[in-house]
Amino acid sequence: MTMREFLQLFATPEFYAMILQLATPLVFAALAALVSNKAGVLNIGIEGAMVSAALAAALFSTLTGSAMLGVLAGVFAGILMGLFFAFCTVRLRTNHILVGIATNILAAGLSVFVVYAITGNKSDYPGIAMTPWNVPLLKDIPLIGEVFFTEVNPLVYLAIVAVFAVRFLFRRTVLGVRILAVGKNEAAAASVGISTDRVKTIALLIAGGLAGFGGAYLSLGYMSSFNTGMVAGRGFIGIAAEAIGAGNPVATALFAVLFGAVNAFSLAAQTFPSFTIPYELLNTLPYLTTTAGLVIYSVIRYRKLHPRLAKKEIKQ
């Protein structure tokens, strides 16, 4: 890739539009991780919830002929997966990680089975894509209009709304304060008569719903079909973005967008004629960035805490 190609890439509105598209499912996943985490649950089942949601969305969009109903079905599937997760961890007190692994394997296996049972092939199921929105007037703004207001999937806007809705949840609602209390000190919350099981379950259902939007977007927004493996670790990248965002919804979303940008870059770079790196290697870029991001985050935290590396600080 020449320098010129590289710079040109950053000058095209298409590239930024792609970032927006790729970041959307990550933002939903990261918010799902955030809500679970605030309730004190490390929910690695988000990936599985997204797979189920993506399939359910595609399935019901063709069944009903409506993309909207498809999305609703996807969200419902996500909530169902959240309910399953909550039932196992909250009610039956099973280990979070084990239930998460089970949820993910179940979703992966079940989706292949369902697709095969219906279509006879093991990987694809067509869906009805949502109609993208064109916002009048605003779309005529140069660059910004092209990126944000031309042919944009409504779920992209919903992702932005969701970031602030989650922020609102924890800042302004009783439920939010209770989720925080349960997540930070369950015994204290229980001692004032809060049903901690109920609060955790509600948080996991919200997380499931958010993951559901992410999954539905993948099969009905980003693509117009479901295929197995299409979630491709996005649930986990979302968890990573949440970890680096340190519990702040806006910071979390921004890191999700960063990972989305890397993803967009790895896809765009493959189209350059002068590019010689194998695309398989390029495809690993989002995951490498995630790993690098987590490492950098840990190092910064460690430096903050470790006196041997910051001796000067305490000598004062």
Next chain:
Amino acid sequence: MSLPILRMQGICKSYGPGIIAADDVSFSVDAGEIHALAGENGAGKTTLMKILFGMEKAQRGEIFINEKPVVMADPNIAMAHGIGMVHQHFMLVDDLTVAENVSLGIEPKRHGLFDREAARELVRTLAERFDMPVDPDAFIRDLSVANKQKVEILKVLARRADIIILDEPTAVLTPQETKRFFEQLTALRKAGRTIIVITHKLPEIKAICDRITIMRKGRTVGTYDVASISEQEISRLMIGSDPLPEPILESIDPGPVLLSMHDVSCLSPSGKSALRGITFEVRGGELLGVVGVEGNGQRELVDILTGRKTAYAGSVQLAGDSLQGLSIARIRRHGLSFIPEDRMKDGVDLDGSLVDNATAAIRDDRQFNIGPFQSDRKLDAYAKRLAERYEVRHESLREPIRHLSGGNMQKVVCGREISACKTVLIADQPTRGVDVGSVRTIHDHIELLRQHGKAILLISSDLSEIRTLCRRAIVLHQGEIVAHIDDLAAYTEEELGLYMLGLKRQRTTEAGS
């Protein structure tokens, strides 16, 4: 004579065969009094109160509020009947504000949303009315222990509690804070609240309580007017016999320096400065006390000495060798023993047997081997001897240690560490939550170890424990040594309290900074 506001009748509670926490207990409290519930640890005081608060269920017995029977199925029912409880371990969410904590569970709402301003106003009103000033917007994690306790009481008052149960409220307070706290309790009584204080501190009972109910081994011994009963009588009724005389502080010539810290600083896990320029030494045959309100650097101090925290600046020497970079195992091989603060978490393997736990520190020793293998017979004999010397009440050497009571478990931990001690013993709250009889056993053995020329560092939040055992002490405040005290007997509790609160500090001439 008015009817009692609260009456508990024939309460029975057992945690399985042979473990009886309450045996036909009756208890009654009049409106508007401060009632002490006294007894040794394990006498059943806390259990009784947890039953009253609906946190535990009694197998038998009845509870009457204003002479009406009530089934306390859960804390919500207790709270609905005007009962509030301040737990020994605070039930506060560190990352939320005072207002959020006080209103948690009874959040004021406006248009369906959390009304933060009303929550703040609630705290302000209550704080003013009951003279317990606290900033509603402060985060709990930034508050002192005394202020956290205020928040706990405000929490109870916000729920309109008429009967307030306080579980060992002064255990974490300095003498000054205790005095202030008593004033607040008296003010609460004046405002018509009924207060039940769980305690085993006799001077406090005499100072503020109207009546006292004494419990022993799951039974009520009786209820008395505090004015008509002496401290000695209370003590006798609590223990069931006259208290033993205090041990005599025999001085022996101090030996060489066995433990020293020089200019040690470190950070807490949250990145704040936890220790600053700590310098002290302990010689053989010396017992150095560490005085301070909990959370002023004691944990970090202990963690550094025992090798659990390896990131610090400055030097730590054990019998002349630097500890820097040594693993916990190496440090122990150097002769350091350690009685941890939390026996359940760090002191014992709950599922392990008495033998497993009593011998954990001497497993390396080849004298317990037959050839290359460890000898069960020799280990059993060691554990048996230890259990005898420390009067550990147990059914069998093989039973899991979790079946033992707290005091007996602690005696196993202390016995193991003291017996295995070769040069230095770090005793972190060695008698916390232990009955008076066990306290005596543990103190005697610590004193014996000192007489054998070992160096001992005693960390305790119980000032009287340090004054009983130690001659020298250091006072920690916010991670710094604010006073080196060479003769504890020359200081009153109030003077020590001033240092503990950081209101007063020695000029650092000998601190060697």
